[in-house]
Amino acid sequence: MAARHDRESATTKVGHVSKQVQQLDRVVIRFAGDSGDGMQLTGDRFTQESAVFGNDLVTLPNFPAEIRAPQGTLPGVSSFQVHFADHDILTAGDAPDVLVAMNPAALKANLGDLPKGATVIVDSHDFTARNLAKAGYEANPLDSLGEPDDVLAGLAVHPVDLTGMTVAAVKEFGLSRKDASRAKNMFALGLLSWMYGRPTEPTEAFLAKRFSKVPDIRDANLTAFKAGWAFGETTETFAVRYEVKPAPMGPGTYRNITGNLALAYGLVAGSVRSGLPLFLGSYPITPASDILHELSKHKAFGVTTFQAEDEIAGIGAAIGASFGGALGVTTTSGPGIALKSESIGLAVMTELPLVVIDVQRGGPSTGLPTKTEQSDLLQAMFGRNGEAPVPIVAPQSPGDCFAAAVEAARIAVTYRTPVMLLSDGYLANGSEPWRVPDVSPDSADLPTIDPDFATETNHGEGEDAEFWPYLRDETTLARPWAVPGTPGLEHRIGGLEKGEGHGNISYDPANHDLMVRTRQAKVDRIADSLPPLEVDDPSGSARVLAIGWGSTYGPIGAACRRVRKAGHEVAQVHLRHLNPFPRDLGEVLARYDRVLVPEMNLGQLSMLLRARYLVDAVGYNQVRGLPLKAAELAEALAALITETQQTEESRP
């Protein structure tokens, strides 16, 4: 320890290089490296530092499906983008202002996304002939900086020997060269933390905890982190420090949270709120597995997690637990939903509460496991045999996954129905500052969720008193939920059509027609419990409406702001409920001349809106495995607005 003190004081002595401080309102940084370089951790730590500092932020992790793709190759590049600002922001940013590239492949893979003037910090140590060849560089681009053939022309490139300096800094811990060099991500984090004036305490505390059992590794990482900071302070390579002030936020306690974590917390909250023990039946699948991991830590809340033999068993066990009076939940991604479809139909027929989480990813088939997409909306809506209506809710941001999960639980329990929650890969792994909600029993932040178990017979009197499992609540059309162990209410349910009321098997044509319509009516009635839509139309005179659902909320909102800044008028609506739609949706749509529906699919919400409301919705559709870019979307919006005005002017 003494040695480290010496060096720290030494760096302080030479640290009198005066640095200019420049104010910025927002910055987008992308950390990129090999899958094994710890870029997700680096980005996550920088994010936590920024969150604690008080910036608003949005993150975009982007990693390959392979756990360790061949080292140093383009397919093996993993990146983490963080956008932080002194004001409220909605997206992870279209293009990075700063790229940290740990090897040639990371540089090459991300170069195309960089705007002119962007800052690039590269680990020059990794620009070896071998790594250059793996990335497909014939010559070292760092050798021709400023030359006529400079492929990095127009960028502010800073080659820094991150690995070399890291190895030198952690020498005292006697680690192998390989282990020593692995701390280079912390060196890079230290450097960037200095550059943007991030608080270092959260990362120091994190490292101390994370590596508490391996003191050598802990000390090496801490030392590398501090050395990176000190390097920024002393080097002449970086003459400028940047300051991004905290963003004004409403009063409250905040934390940074990813969508999957918020979703897991929301499910626990739904369980506590309803008083029902949570039972999760799940089979591991990217990008949903983290919800299983998280919930498995919360057994103290009465949470049971069952890692099933397959997707079907996962939902089957959840249905069994629901029959037994638990809050049954299953979590998966699109391919898993396909396998669960028949079981979802069983839950529709047996009218049992069930929450089905689909963290969507690129499809079809195995598709793009680690990339985001919104292409399961129609699967959620219609992907079952028969008329099998299922309510659908969708969160709009990582933190919103909490409220969406609670809402899914509310609908499932209140209406005795499976509910589909459509998250996606971007929400799952992306993060944002989240105001911690009040979860006390009398909180207004959370809805009431009342299981209202049946305990008494409900048909006939005296000797003839019986329990009819399909005798419905007049308001909600929900059937009574009588759990095994309740004397006198023994009954049988199943996948065969039920007779209205008594619930015995019925093949009667009129009864089937009635039951199909009743199941649909029950789902439709959920709309009675929904608040009116929030229409963001500041001037009240916009002619064009942008409407979306799910994780496109950020890009659509950011695009609307750009369009408004440019002097146009546009309205925005974002749907939490996809089935049933809110009661006033048709009326809201009718208010606008044109409706643009941006989606990360080929027009699934467009199709539903067109079918339901006969509205001539215009799609804006991209399926690139990445969030929509606000700037591109703003152009499309502006074009539609201009077109609408011209049409108006050309009328006689």
Add this chain to the structure above:
Amino acid sequence: MTTDSSTELGMPALRTGTELVPTLADGAPPATAKDYTSDQEVRWCPGCGDYAVLKAVQSFLPDLGLRRENIVFVSGIGCSSRFPYYLDTYGMHSIHGRAPAIATGLATAREDLSVWVVTGDGDALSIGGNHLIHALRRNVNMTILLFNNRIYGLTKGQYSPTSEAGKITKSTPMGSLDHPFNPVSLALGAEASFVARTIDSDRKHLTSVLSAAAAHRGTSLVEIYQNCPIFNDGAFDAIKGRDTAADALIPLVHGRPIRFGADGAKGLVRDHETGGVRVVEVGRDGVTDDDVLVHDAHAADPSTAFAISRLTDSGYLNRSPIGIFRQVERATYDDQARAQVSAAGHAAAGEPADRLAALVGGGDTWTVV
């Protein structure tokens, strides 16, 4: 059994399958078969073996002395899977092959239930094969009644995964090509802790096996040979025939020498060449009473049970052992899952709502005033 993980979890040793299920109050009138009979008309074909099993189960359930509302029957799809509708207990007629998965969730969520699965050879061994083997290895506390008629009945007569190879059916006019499963061998291979076989027409044997299965804590698999008079009539004639049964049925009774045939003339001995077992005539070729294998259902090693299971013909059934092949104590999935939840709950202090507030408000936070 001292290294049983239930001991490590500090759980009380649970010995019977119904130990945590509420029983009828002292002095309450005993239940009858009628109490367990629902008001639904039974709709199996005349002569179906399912009737006999239903009657046996309705008569047997009162013997458990449990509260009827704490008994649940879960089934899949197929003729036998209509079973729950005819019992006045809680029940779910689910979807094809998934009953063991649904029952796993139910049994894990509720320790106070006696959970039964009714399934068939197609439901359990074909479309639901995966769930069956995983339920068995997990040893979830439930009893699985596998009605094996060696044919698909409800879809009108296609061959099933237990049909003999070469079977001529609607879907196999030139004979089926599939080699069949032996359900008992499969269950033993899937780490089952209780495996038995019985016959629809032998009420006494059926009831005694049901009784042992219900008493077993863990997954009990009971294969029931069941005749389909419409699509596979006579499949079990050899083991039911007055003249043939004695030579065809090999009764297994724990602790007793395995003898069968008229006057017990035949027996099983270890076959030291193959490591398996073989049939001998006792008293011939130097085989004495002492050579006959004594059945040990509680043997920790399932090898002998497996060897005995192989005596069942895979083609037309001429010979088959019946009884309890294996019954060993092993910690159940559901007991252990509940123990983990309960241990975590006891370790946590405070009301759930307060702990929830601490959970969502944890991590690195900052406050804006």
